[in-house]
Amino acid sequence: MSTQLEQNEDAATLSRESGLSRQLTARQMGMIAIGGAIGTGLFLGSALAVRTAGPAVILSYLIGAIIALLMMGVLSEMAVAHPTAGSFGLYAELYVSRWAGFAVRYTYWAAQCIAIGGEATAVATYCQWWFPHTALWIWVVASSALVIGVNTFGVGGFGEFEYWFSSIKVTAIIAFIAVGIFELVSFGSHKGSGLSNFTAHGGFLPFGFKGVWMAMAFVIFSYIGTEVIAVTAGEAKDPQTAIPRALRTMVSRLILFYVGAMVVLVGLMPWNQIQPGAAITASPFVRVFESIHIPGASHIMNMVVLTAALSSMNCNLYLCTRTMFSLSRGGYAPDTLGRVTTKGVPVGALLISSVGIFVASVVAYIYPQTAYVYLFGIALFGALFVWMMIFITHLFFRRAWVARGNAKLPVRMIGFPYLTILGGALVAAIILTTPWVEGMQPALEAGLPWLAFVSVIYFVWMRKPKAPAIE
DSSP states (O other): HHHHHHHHHHHHHHHHTTTTTBBBOOOHHHHHHHHHOSSSHHHTTTTHHHHHHGHHHHHHHHHHHHHHHHHHHHHHHHHHOOOOHHHHHEEEEHHHHHHHHHHHHHHHHHHHHHHHHHHHHHHHHHHHHHTTTTTTHHHHHHHHHHHHHHTTOHHHHHHHHHHHHHHHHHHHHHHHHHHHHHHHHOOOTBBOOOOOTTTTTTSSTTTTTHHHHHHHHHHHHHHHHTTTTHHHGGGGGGHHHHHHHHHHHHHHHHHHHHHHHHHHHHHHHGGGGOOOSSGGGGGGHEEEEEEEEOTTTHHHHHHHHHHHHHHHHHHHHHHHHHHHHHHHHHHHHGGGGGGGTSSSHHHHHOOOOOOOOHHHHHHHHSSSHHHHHHHHHHHHHHHHHHHHHHHHHHHHHHHHHHTTTTTSSSSSTTTHHHHHHHHHHHHHHHHHHHHSTTTTTHHHHHHHHHHHHHHHHHHHHHSSSSOOOOO
């Protein structure tokens, strides 16, 4: 009897997120996930990982790929069983606790708002590189208006925009890998540079396996954003086939792109000459293009990272909007934020997310040396906390699914519970490593107080949410 009651309650919880339009195809979903993951972190931030691990950064990216594969496995299982916009936040509420669902969604929402604010600033910086006499705020406003507009016109338009913008990034990485392999390998009359850079300057492991693991704090963010697939499940045309196909395609592509790009990067350029920096000309990708005498390398890469930043903004705003929509439908935010237009767009959730982005951007701009560091810490901690909670949720989900005698799962994560535990443990270990990684200390310094703040709000005001009004 109690099992039947639990199933009825779960069904009621899942049904409250109805009203969104199911228009996304597997083709769009796969590219959306790549768009969410591939951003300036790869094109500019990869230098930090290389400086931390040396040529062995390739191993760091392989470890990151394993973690991403494990997370895609557990997410795929849960998303096919429950294709909802609330996704991992709603799953945490259903199978762990209401607090977990509340904390995961608000932490994820805040982290994404901060990330978009950072991307908007990056867009402005890239535009100023071409137009140095223009004001920064003009480009911030223009890029924000663009992505807000795209998200207003329905999920179909969003999907197409993201598909083509992500295609530019993918094309750039494929070109980089192809040209790089050509330069590395000797054949016929062509004399390649060879593999000497993989072992020169301290060997393949100049900092040992410690360096490989320390670089994980940077590397894992190359894979953050792949979880968007689970959020798009609430608007997929055919979730049972589209989600697994999109996940398999996306993860295999990311592994090929990331590992392939790192092999080319450290193969063509001595790792100790790769200098991190915020300017586009500091990008190791630009340095490689210039070293093999590709004309206009800086301009080409500036266009690519500009597109990457706009794509990430667009994708992350979608995530923010659907997360706030889910919170509203759960009674954890005002009812108006859960209403949708005739096109299936939760405009209220979109607007409040845009306000959050604006506030984060203004605070970061006014207090660049203080507030921004802690805003970044919240975003960093938030992303890793959500990934860890996804693995924890899966442990509860599978056991509850079996105990309630539900139908056989269409998609099953292999190696349960051992691989699920392994994935969660690896993410937790990365979080605990951040205090010893240069520049990553704010993760726990800001993240733990944020989590405490969210918890206080929940237990004081939101412990018993009222029944939401769905329109």
